[in-house]
Amino acid sequence: MTRLLRFHCGLLAALLLVPLGCRREARPFDPEGLAGLKVNPPIPKPAFVLSTTEGKAFDFRRDTEGYVTLLFVGYTHCPDVCPVHLANIAASLRKLGPEVRNRVKVVFVTADPDRDTAPVLRSWLDRFDPSFIGLRGDVAVVHRLLADMRLGTPIKEPGANDTTYTIGHSSVVVAFTPDNLAHVIYPFGIRQADWARDLVRLTGTRSG
Amino acid sequence: MTWWCSATGNAWSWTWQAYPGVWLFVALLGAGYLRLCRQPIPGPRPGARRCLWWGGAGLVAVWLALDWPVGALGAGYLASAHTLSYILLSLVAPPLLLLGVPAGRIRALLARPAGRVCLRFLARPPVALCLYTVVLLLTHVPDVVDSAMPSQLGAFAVDLAWLVAGLAMWWPVMAPQPDVLQLSRPLKMLYLFVGTLPAIVPSAFLTFADYPLYAVYELAPRVFPDFTAQQDQQVAGLAMKIVGDLPIWLAFGIIFFRWAREEQRQAPPPVHPSVAKPR
Numbered sequence: 001m002t003r004l005l006r007f008h009c010g011l012l013a014a015l016l017l018v019p020l021g022c023r024r025e026a027r028p029f030d031p032e033g034l035a036g037l038k039v040n041p042p043i044p045k046p047a048f049v050l051s052t053t054e055g056k057a058f059d060f061r062r063d064t065e066g067y068v069t070l071l072f073v074g075y076t077h078c079p080d081v082c083p084v085h086l087a088n089i090a091a092s093l094r095k096l097g098p099e100v101r102n103r104v105k106v107v108f109v110t111a112d113p114d115r116d117t118a119p120v121l122r123s124w125l126d127r128f129d130p131s132f133i134g135l136r137g138d139v140a141v142v143h144r145l146l147a148d149m150r151l152g153t154p155i156k157e158p159g160a161n162d163t164t165y166t167i168g169h170s171s172v173v174v175a176f177t178p179d180n181l182a183h184v185i186y187p188f189g190i191r192q193a194d195w196a197r198d199l200v201r202l203t204g205t206r207s208g
Numbered sequence: 209m210t211w212w213c214s215a216t217g218n219a220w221s222w223t224w225q226a227y228p229g230v231w232l233f234v235a236l237l238g239a240g241y242l243r244l245c246r247q248p249i250p251g252p253r254p255g256a257r258r259c260l261w262w263g264g265a266g267l268v269a270v271w272l273a274l275d276w277p278v279g280a281l282g283a284g285y286l287a288s289a290h291t292l293s294y295i296l297l298s299l300v301a302p303p304l305l306l307l308g309v310p311a312g313r314i315r316a317l318l319a320r321p322a323g324r325v326c327l328r329f330l331a332r333p334p335v336a337l338c339l340y341t342v343v344l345l346l347t348h349v350p351d352v353v354d355s356a357m358p359s360q361l362g363a364f365a366v367d368l369a370w371l372v373a374g375l376a377m378w379w380p381v382m383a384p385q386p387d388v389l390q391l392s393r394p395l396k397m398l399y400l401f402v403g404t405l406p407a408i409v410p411s412a413f414l415t416f417a418d419y420p421l422y423a424v425y426e427l428a429p430r431v432f433p434d435f436t437a438q439q440d441q442q443v444a445g446l447a448m449k450i451v452g453d454l455p456i457w458l459a460f461g462i463i464f465f466r467w468a469r470e471e472q473r474q475a476p477p478p479v480h481p482s483v484a485k486p487r
């Protein structure tokens with residue numbers, strides 16, 4: 001009798017916990033306590049297709065589905081923000097275990113496709129991490145993408161000659177979680193230790 | 209106009225930049241030193257030329273540490289250059305500057321009550337070491353570096369603190385005896401050995417930290433694209449201990465060999481067996 005009662009209590013407890021567990025799975029990502037800036041309402045993952053450095057079409061929504069995706073728009077001749085951001089992300093990813101690394105995709109979209117040819121972009125990204133995805137294509141697509149995310153439009157600033165111009169662009173890295181929303185963005189100034197801590201949280205892994 | 213090297217956040221350029229504040233500082237230091245060497249002083253005044261040579265070398269070390277490119281790189285781009293500045297200001301320039309100060313000038317300073325109290329107080333090894341250690345540790349705390357280096361005044365304060373702490377650290381060893389204190393040669397060597405220990409703390413943190421410690425260098429535009437912030441910090445940590453200890457061990461060696469030579473000179477000549485008295 002006691003054994004039967006215990007069985008029924010256990011069954012009841014299990015039945016009560018299943019919906020709780022399901023609700024926990026469905027609970028939206030909570031960006032509280034992250035080093036990045038909270039975005040409210042979250043930015044939906046944009047849909048666009050650009051070319052990879054290997055010349056293949058990259059459907060951003062489809063090809064990053066299920067991953068934590070760090071999207072950054074910059075250019076390889078950037079003297080300050082772009083290389084520092086990418087170097088810090090790469091350094092923190094190197095320190096984290098494969099359980100985190102394998103759940104993160106870093107996508108760099110060039111705002112300067114004229115100078116950033118596929119080989120230039122590839123060799124530049126390889127300096128940070130060969131797994132970083134480099135995308136290039138029509139500037140109009142890039143501008144629309146930034147406008148959709150309310151990140152402004154890159155501005156070409158003339159240099160000493162036609163090839164030494166700089167591009168003023170947003171210094172924000174947008175972090176999309178597997179729910180295809182960006183709850184948090186990372187302005188310039190985020191440090192390697194912050195990236196490491198946040199990537200563990202964003203991927204939902206317990207340890208790095 | 210930028211007067212003193214500080215962290216600007218701009219991309220590094222190998223184009224020379226003027227820092228008039230550095231020149232003014234070195235010029236004032238040089239003028240003071242020259243006055244020290246030339247001013248008539250009571251008693252014998254040996255080594256006016258020595259004063260100029262050593263003092264000149266010390267001033268060159270100060271200037272190299274503060275001016276472009278080492279000073280500028282150290283203020284806002286590379287932790288390794290920051291460490292080089294520290295080594296030059298705390299461990300290279302002070303012994304050179306002190307070597308050149310004529311003993312008579314120090315005697316003259318000791319004749320004044322305030323000078324006597326100050327110089328004798330600083331000549332106490334625990335006092336000098338404490339001052340040096342506190343400055344060394346404090347100026348390498350990440351929050352201190354990150355808040356000081358972006359401002360010209362903050363960067364100047366750090367540089368000045370390093371120079372003053374270095375002068376204090378070297379004073380018990382370089383002060384002419386017996387005017388200031390009677391520290392025997394073995395005690396000087398012991399003091400120098402203890403002087404190598406404080407740097408172990410920041411050096412270990414810099415070398416073995418998992419992540420870059422200083423935001424100012426981590427977020428600075430890279431000077432060399434393939435030289436990461438972490439590698440730069442590790443070079444800084446290793447340089448602090450290995451390169452930074454060199455002047456101290458050099459002084460240690462000089463004192464040791466002088467001591468050994470003096471001991472040899474004072475020892476009675478060995479008795480030749482042929483002249484030894486038969487028992």
